[in-house]
Amino acid sequence: MEDLLARHRKEQKDLQARITQKKKSATKKTRRGINDECDRLQRDLSERHQAEIAELNGETNEPLVNKLDDLSVNGNDLDGEKQVSETAQDGEPRAAESPATHSSQSSSSTSSTQTKKPNRQKARLARRAAEQAAQAAQAEEEASKQTDHRGNEKEVMEGVFKRLKLKEVDINPDGHCLFSAVACQLEEIGLGLKPDANRIVLQPSTISRMDTVVSPRHDGYRAVRAVTADFIMEHKDDFEAFMEEPLEQYTRKIKLTAEWGGQLELQAIARAYGVVINVIQGDGRIEKIEPGETDGIHDEEEKRKRVVWLAYYRHTYGLGEHYNALTTQA
Known part of the structure; x- marks a missing residue:
């Protein structure tokens, strides 16, 4: 054993x-x-x-064994059948049992019943x-x-935040976290949710969604999702090869559902808004997503301002992967 x-x-x-x-x-x-x-x-x-x-x-075959045990313990019906006109091996009728013999057998049967075998099943x-x-x-x-992946991840992240003087802003883990974190950061650095018209042509439905946003922190993800979907659709040659489903279906999920965002969406956001996105990983690495050409932005101070910081967790949150926003401490 x-x-x-x-x-x-x-x-x-x-x-x-x-x-x-x-x-x-x-x-x-x-x-x-x-x-x-x-x-x-x-x-x-x-x-x-x-x-x-x-x-x-x-x-093995335990139920059958238990049934046989029950028969051997409570075998009154078998005893009754044995008592029906038995004959000797030579064909002669057996002598009738005397009262003393019957009493002795009854006493023996009662004693046997009272001393049952231990319950093997129990x-x-x-x-x-x-x-x-x-x-x-x-x-x-x-x-x-x-390994305590959750504890280690949190400890490493907090160390990076402290070193870079960043403050974490908790984002609701509801499937919109990537887009909500970006919206929060865009508002923080003063860019707003509407990208430069020279970088992307927005669809009327996207502009309408922007007009209904109450606040970037509350439901700004709706605008960022729509801009992301429009940019991918407009630059489909850059993204379509990496998709596992048709382009229209993919972009519809981005715009209208709580589908999680990932690497493709980060690329589209960086290029659409002309920002650098720094994503701090759970092992301390910082992944940098470049916006490509930054036409019309020549001031170095402006370029330094157009940086979005995100924290990406794999283990800390129960629902799975999650993004939080990061702001620079005063």
Whole structure:
């Protein structure tokens, strides 16, 4: 049993490592499929482990064994059948049993009934519960030794914020976080939500959405989403090759749904608004997205101002990937 449990622990640890690696490599497009696959792998391993433990304990066909036990303990019907006109092996009728003999047999049957065998099913269940408790304790111990990705990510990020004198602005994790964080930053640096007309021609529906924005912090994401979709549609040759679905369907999701934003959207935002986007990663790296040509912007102070800072989390938030805005501390 110890060898089997040791192998089970090793297989569980190996599977956890595989699951962690799969989830790290997931993108927003493949996350749901990978999560389903990881759940299936965990379920299959748990079922196989339980089956192997049951086989080692000799628990196969348990319901049939219990039924046979019940028959052997409560076999009154069988005894009644045996008492119906039995004959000896030589064909002669058996002698009738005397009252004393019958009384003795009845006493013996009563004694046998009163001293039932131990309930083997209860014993097996208790043993199985003890083994499962031991496995849970082992899993908890192994989990405590695993890397605290959430804690490490937060610690590294806060160190970078302090070094660069940045202050984090919490954004609601609702699927719009990337666009909300950008809207917050555009307002912070004084650019506003409407991009330069020389960089992009906005659709009438986009202009209408901008006019209905209450505040950049509250629902500014609506305007940024529409500008992003328009820019991608207008420069489809630069983006279409990286999409996993038709261009019209992709841009419609960006504009009208809570579809998460990623690398393509960051590129479109940087170019549409003519800003540099610095994204601080959980490992301390800073990814820089350039706006391309900045026609008409010659003043160096203006260029330094047109910088958007974002914090990108992979582990800290329960719903998955998340962006917060970052502002310079006074």
